[in-house]
Amino acid sequence: GENVEQHPSTLSVQEGDSAVIKCTYSDSASNYFPWYKQELGKRPQLIIDIRSNVGEKKDQRIAVTLNKTAKHFSLHITETQPEDSAVYFCAASITGGFKTIFGAGTRLFVKA
Amino acid sequence: DADVTQTPRNRITKTGKRIMLECSQTKGHDRMYWYRQDPGLGLRLIYYSFDVKDINKGEISDGYSVSRQAQAKFSLSLESAIPNQTALYFCATSDPSTSGETQYFGPGTRLLVL
Numbered sequence: 001g002e003n004v005e006q007h008p009s010t011l012s013v014q015e016g017d018s019a020v021i022k023c024t025y026s027d028s029a030s031n032y033f034p035w036y037k038q039e040l041g042k043r044p045q046l047i048i049d050i051r052s053n054v055g056e057k058k059d060q061r062i063a064v065t066l067n068k069t070a071k072h073f074s075l076h077i078t079e080t081q082p083e084d085s086a087v088y089f090c091a092a093s094i095t096g097g098f099k100t101i102f103g104a105g106t107r108l109f110v111k112a
Numbered sequence: 113d114a115d116v117t118q119t120p121r122n123r124i125t126k127t128g129k130r131i132m133l134e135c136s137q138t139k140g141h142d143r144m145y146w147y148r149q150d151p152g153l154g155l156r157l158i159y160y161s162f163d164v165k166d167i168n169k170g171e172i173s174d175g176y177s178v179s180r181q182a183q184a185k186f187s188l189s190l191e192s193a194i195p196n197q198t199a200l201y202f203c204a205t206s207d208p209s210t211s212g213e214t215q216y217f218g219p220g221t222r223l224l225v226l
Binding site for chain 2: 009032042044046049089093098100104105
């Protein structure tokens with residue numbers, strides 16, 4: 001069945017460094033790739049997304065890249081800050097479809 | 113602000129008990145979902161509903177049932193709880209016509225089955 005693999009499961013960086021989280025999806029029909037951030041004890045919230053008709057999207061310190069051929073997409077956080085510490089989930093779905101498949105999550109620690 | 117709410121927020125129950133988790137939303141979204149979150153496994157879909165008359169199984173529906181009482185309410189039941197169902201449960205909504213595929217999550221219900 002459809003699957004989204006996410007790596008690493010845990011990532012620790014120094015404040016100010018960059019962090020990269022990578023995901024691979026299996027369903028070639030997927031065309032929408034959101035990223036959710038879940039702070040400790042809170043609900044997941046969308047932080048950025050990308051559709052299959054673009055290769056990269058940026059929003060201030062975060063960016064997502066998509067390689068449709070390889071079925072890879074990545075989240076890049078630059079100039080990390082302690083408030084970036086959270087669990088990040090990648091996901092894949094089909095526009096208008098019913099199912100979003102989530103990765104297992106990456107716990108990011110940003111050390112001050 | 114329009115929101116998704118869940119009750120209870122925490123629940124402890126015993127093996128074999130029936131339990132219901134409730135979800136309400138004021139976003140006006142037609143689509144509602146139930147997920148469970150387990151460490152290292154991400155968010156897995158239990159059931160989803162596209163409108164009041166539509167109920168569909170997700171990837172891990174065994175041992176669960178749902179009821180869509182109204183556009184704004186979607187309840188998840190564990191007919192006979194087992195310890196393996198100890199998890200964090202999230203309700204979510206979406207509306208492709210207004211906000212695309214973005215999922216809006218409730219605050220979660222932490223369930224412990226003894």
